[in-house]
Amino acid sequence: QVTLVESGGGSVQAGGSLRLSCAGSGYNYNRMAWFRQAPEKEREGVAAIGSDGATTYADSVKGRFTISKDNAGNTLYLQMNNLKPEDTDVYYCAADFRAVQWNLLLNSHTYLYWGQGTQVTVSS
Numbered sequence: 001q002v003t004l005v006e007s008g009g010g011s012v013q014a015g016g017s018l019r020l021s022c023a024g025s026g027y028n029y030n031r032m033a034w035f036r037q038a039p040e041k042e043r044e045g046v047a048a049i050g051s052d053g054a055t056t057y058a059d060s061v062k063g064r065f066t067i068s069k070d071n072a073g074n075t076l077y078l079q080m081n082n083l084k085p086e087d088t089d090v091y092y093c094a095a096d097f098r099a100v101q102w103n104l105l106l107n108s109h110t111y112l113y114w115g116q117g118t119q120v121t122v123s124s
Contacts, residue, residue, distance in 0.1 A: 002026045002113045004093045009118030016083050016122070022076040022093030022115055029095045032069060032076045035108055036089035036120075043092070045106025047078060056105050061087075083122045090117040 008020040020034065033048035047057045047067035055067050066079040076093055094111035104110045 002095070004095060004113055004115035006091065006093050006115040006118040009091060009120045011121040011123065012083055014084055014122055014124050017079070017081045018083065018120060020078040020080070020091055020093075020118060020120075022078075024074040024076070024093075024095055024113075026095070026097075026113075027072065027074050028097070029073060030097050030099050031105060031111075032093070032095045033105060033111065034067060034076070034078045035092045035094055035106075036087075037092065037117075038089050043108045044089075045108065046091070048105035049076070050105070056102070058106060080120070083120075085122050085124045087120060088122050089120060091120050092117045 003025045005023045012018055031050050034046040035043045036046050037043040046061055049055045049067050064082045068077045093115040095113045096111045100110045
């Protein structure tokens with residue numbers, strides 16, 4: 001049974017920073033990613049990292065967010081800087097052992113394992 005547990009969410013003013021963490025119970029994930037979702041909206045891919053450390057980001061967060069993982073490869077991080085009110089969402093960690101095409105790394109339908117989510121609120 002693979003479990004993912006997020007932490008680090010909270011409330012911050014615009015321009016501030018937060019760091020999200022995701023502790024996974026498994027090892028050797030092929031890919032891990034962060035998604036976010038607002039009520040009644042589609043889950044949006046934010047950033048993903050492959051087993052080789054290669055990363056990809058949504059255009060809306062490029063230059064502000066950084067995804068990384070620990071050396072063991074089972075703890076995922078998302079450093080979020082210069083936060084904006086439109087970044088307010090529930091953020092989810094996701095992981096999978098299967099390889100997919102690079103252009104599917106931010107597609108939520110390709111991930112089997114999910115965390116419970118952590119709320120990020122950015123006030124103006």
